[in-house]
Amino acid sequence: MLRSPTGEATLTDAIQVEDLEKTYPPAVRAVQGVSFAVHPGEIFGFLGPNGAGKTTTVSMLTTLLRPTKGRAAVAGLDVAEQPAEVRREIGLVFQDSTADGELTGRENMILAGGLFGMRPSECRGRIDELLGRMDLTEAADRRVKGYSGGMKRRLELAVAMVHTPKILFLDEPTIGLDPQGRAGFWRYIKELRQEQQVTIFMTTHYLDEVENLCDRIAIIDHGRIIASGTNDSLKERVGGDLVELRVPADGADLTETLGSVPGVREVSREANIYRVKCPRAEGLVSALVKACDLAGVTVEGVTVQRPSIDRVFLELTGKAYREEGYDDGRAAQASVFHTRGRGGR
Amino acid sequence: MLVELTALIRREYLRWIRAPMWIVAGLMTPILYLLLFGQAFNLGALVGNVPGGPVVLSRALWGAPDYFSYFAVGMVGLVAVTSALFAGTGVIFDKQLGIMQRTIATPVRRSTIFASILIFRGFLVVLPIFIVLGLALTFAHIPGLVGLTVTQPVGADGVAEVVLAIFILAIAFTSLFLAFGFLFARVESYFGVVNLLNLPILFTSNALYPVGTEPAWLQNITAYNPISLAVDVMRETFFGTTYYPHPVLVYLLGLLAWAAALVAVALLLAARALATK
Ligand SMILES: Nc1ncnc2c1ncn2[C@@H]1O[C@H](COP(=O)(O)OP(=O)(O)O)[C@@H](O)[C@H]1O
Ligand SMILES: [Mg+2]
Numbered sequence: 051m052l053r054s055p056t057g058e059a060t061l062t063d064a065i066q067v068e069d070l071e072k073t074y075p076p077a078v079r080a081v082q083g084v085s086f087a088v089h090p091g092e093i094f095g096f097l098g099p100n101g102a103g104k105t106t107t108v109s110m111l112t113t114l115l116r117p118t119k120g121r122a123a124v125a126g127l128d129v130a131e132q133p134a135e136v137r138r139e140i141g142l143v144f145q146d147s148t149a150d151g152e153l154t155g156r157e158n159m160i161l162a163g164g165l166f167g168m169r170p171s172e173c174r175g176r177i178d179e180l181l182g183r184m185d186l187t188e189a190a191d192r193r194v195k196g197y198s199g200g201m202k203r204r205l206e207l208a209v210a211m212v213h214t215p216k217i218l219f220l221d222e223p224t225i226g227l228d229p230q231g232r233a234g235f236w237r238y239i240k241e242l243r244q245e246q247q248v249t250i251f252m253t254t255h256y257l258d259e260v261e262n263l264c265d266r267i268a269i270i271d272h273g274r275i276i277a278s279g280t281n282d283s284l285k286e287r288v289g290g291d292l293v294e295l296r297v298p299a300d301g302a303d304l305t306e307t308l309g310s311v312p313g314v315r316e317v318s319r320e321a322n323i324y325r326v327k328c329p330r331a332e333g334l335v336s337a338l339v340k341a342c343d344l345a346g347v348t349v350e351g352v353t354v355q356r357p358s359i360d361r362v363f364l365e366l367t368g369k370a371y372r373e374e375g376y377d378d379g380r381a382a383q384a385s386v387f388h389t390r391g392r393g394g395r
Numbered sequence: 396m397l398v399e400l401t402a403l404i405r406r407e408y409l410r411w412i413r414a415p416m417w418i419v420a421g422l423m424t425p426i427l428y429l430l431l432f433g434q435a436f437n438l439g440a441l442v443g444n445v446p447g448g449p450v451v452l453s454r455a456l457w458g459a460p461d462y463f464s465y466f467a468v469g470m471v472g473l474v475a476v477t478s479a480l481f482a483g484t485g486v487i488f489d490k491q492l493g494i495m496q497r498t499i500a501t502p503v504r505r506s507t508i509f510a511s512i513l514i515f516r517g518f519l520v521v522l523p524i525f526i527v528l529g530l531a532l533t534f535a536h537i538p539g540l541v542g543l544t545v546t547q548p549v550g551a552d553g554v555a556e557v558v559l560a561i562f563i564l565a566i567a568f569t570s571l572f573l574a575f576g577f578l579f580a581r582v583e584s585y586f587g588v589v590n591l592l593n594l595p596i597l598f599t600s601n602a603l604y605p606v607g608t609e610p611a612w613l614q615n616i617t618a619y620n621p622i623s624l625a626v627d628v629m630r631e632t633f634f635g636t637t638y639y640p641h642p643v644l645v646y647l648l649g650l651l652a653w654a655a656a657l658v659a660v661a662l663l664l665a666a667r668a669l670a671t672k
Binding site for chain 1: 398399401402403405406409410413414492493494496497498499500501502503671672
């Protein structure tokens with residue numbers, strides 16, 4: 051029996067992965083022993099930069115690739131031993147669109163239903179419902195080659211859901227969409243999860259995607275999982291919030307004073323700036339300012355930095371997280387952390 | 396299984412029906428052959444007046460009353476090869492577009508995927524064959540046109556044998572080219588090999604010109620060429636058994652052996668291409 055990473059047997063997990071490996075011949079070690087569990091009903095994010103091994107992992111979980119080593123169970127079924135049964139329980143949205151452009155959206159869905167043994171008459175209602183859900187009713191009878199990028203992605207979602215799968219796999223589902231399109235797509239995914247009670251495993255290389263959409267995440271880099279947990283638990287690893295206090299240059303040293311404020315985890319000083327790490331900045335800022343006042347130092351400025359997944363990535367790998375082909379300023383922010391991270395080591 | 400098969404064939408059909416140029420081009424080529432080449436090239440007119448000419452001609456044409464009748468039956472083989480030539484392209488495009496990947500990720504059986512492709516692509520081969528054969532037979536009844544003249548009564552069993560030969564030939568060539576479709580990742584490599592095969596297959600057959608004058612080794616190859624086997628079934632049925640060493644059934648069995656072997660090879664390559672890596 052498979053066991054969860056924490057050790058206890060969990061029959062109820064939607065996906066259980068244990069020490070999974072994939073080596074492409076001759077020696078590309080794309081996935082090097084990953085273990086994790088996905089709970090029913092959650093949106094699980096598999097975050098990693100390009101080439102980290104995300105698609106390879108998804109392909110093994112969806113029976114398209116045979117694992118070199120290790121085991122994986124999807125919906126309680128072993129992917130290597132019961133591939134046909136696994137395929138029945140899962141829906142799949144590939145990194146690249148796979149709908150037939152010469153067919154209409156509805157025809158693509160009828161085809162998808164047919165591949166799961168559903169006659170067109172049997173899945174008509176389901177198809178109408180999903181097309182409506184994805185706001186594709188109007189476009190349903192137009193050929194897919196005329197769809198916009200966002201429409202194609204929504205159609206892929208609808209196609210993947212025709213047979214009411216228990217688990218939905220999305221491989222970089224919002225790649226190529228603009229930020230608005232991506233935010234819109236997140237909404238559709240959240241609604242799907244809500245209404246269809248489907249477990250969602252998705253890969254992404256967008257930091258904001260896991261932060262806004264996923265209940266729990268695993269970060270993969272060079273074929274290994276370097277961290278996993280909820281957004282909050284991961285962020286706590288980097289020491290939670292960071293409060294920066296700017297004081298006059300000539301004041302007395304406050305490191306001790308600030309360190310003794312309840313809730314403070316770590317204090318460091320760089321010239322006239324104190325950096326205070328704490329699990330949560332809420333309620334603490336006034337206490338910190340008050341402590342300075344009592345010590346006879348007037349605080350001139352306060353900034354609070356929330357923990358972020360890129361800070362997690364940075365602290366764990368020692369390198370900045372880069373999102374290729376998409377820049378909303380985060381990459382720049384990450385490299386700022388990069389220099390800071392180096393300096394702090 | 397039938398639901399899955401229907402769904403896959405329906406998709407192929409929809410793609411096909413939406414590319415009208417493709418259909419027109421596919422059907423026009425053989426029709427042009429019949430109208431231009433077949434009509435213009437009339438051997439009978441050349442030897443018709445020479446004493447003993449008709450007998451010599453009949454022997455050379457394996458019992459056919461004129462070259463057009465001989466050639467029109469051979470057209471079945473030509474059309475089979477030239478239509479089947481494209482069978483593998485769909486597979487390659489589906490692989491490239493990820494559509495194959497999506498299909499593999501569903502519980503559909505690999506054999507069903509293969510069957511759907513073979514059936515639909517086979518249909519695309521059989522369709523122009525029947526059109527050409529029908530046209531050639533019709534020409535014989537249109538004044539001013541040379542047509543395919545059947546010289547002996549053809550019963551229900553004769554019709555069945557001809558139809559069977561056409562279907563088996565279509566399956567054989569469709570499988571052959573599908574095999575290359577499953578083998579290759581790129582259309583360029585596919586057509587490279589397919590075009591190389593195309594001509595020897597055609598020209599070692601008795602489809603287009605009468606056999607009898609080439610060296611013995613070539614005659615042997617010709618006798619076993621699948622096109623020859625199918626064409627022999629039809630000519631013997633249409634023009635009588637006089638010049639044929641074997642009964643129709645022998646040719647049919649030979650053709651069946653070809654088809655079985657080629658289907659097996661294609662299935663093997665399909666299984667390899669569709670397998671979990
Ligand atoms: N079919 C393959 N053969 C050899 N190497 C591959 C193959 N597919 C992927 N790789 C390599 O495996 C690594 C992981 O790839 P992939 O799983 O696609 O990463 P991601 O989806 O996270 O971008 C990369 O180094 C990639 O070059
Ligand atoms: Mg990928």
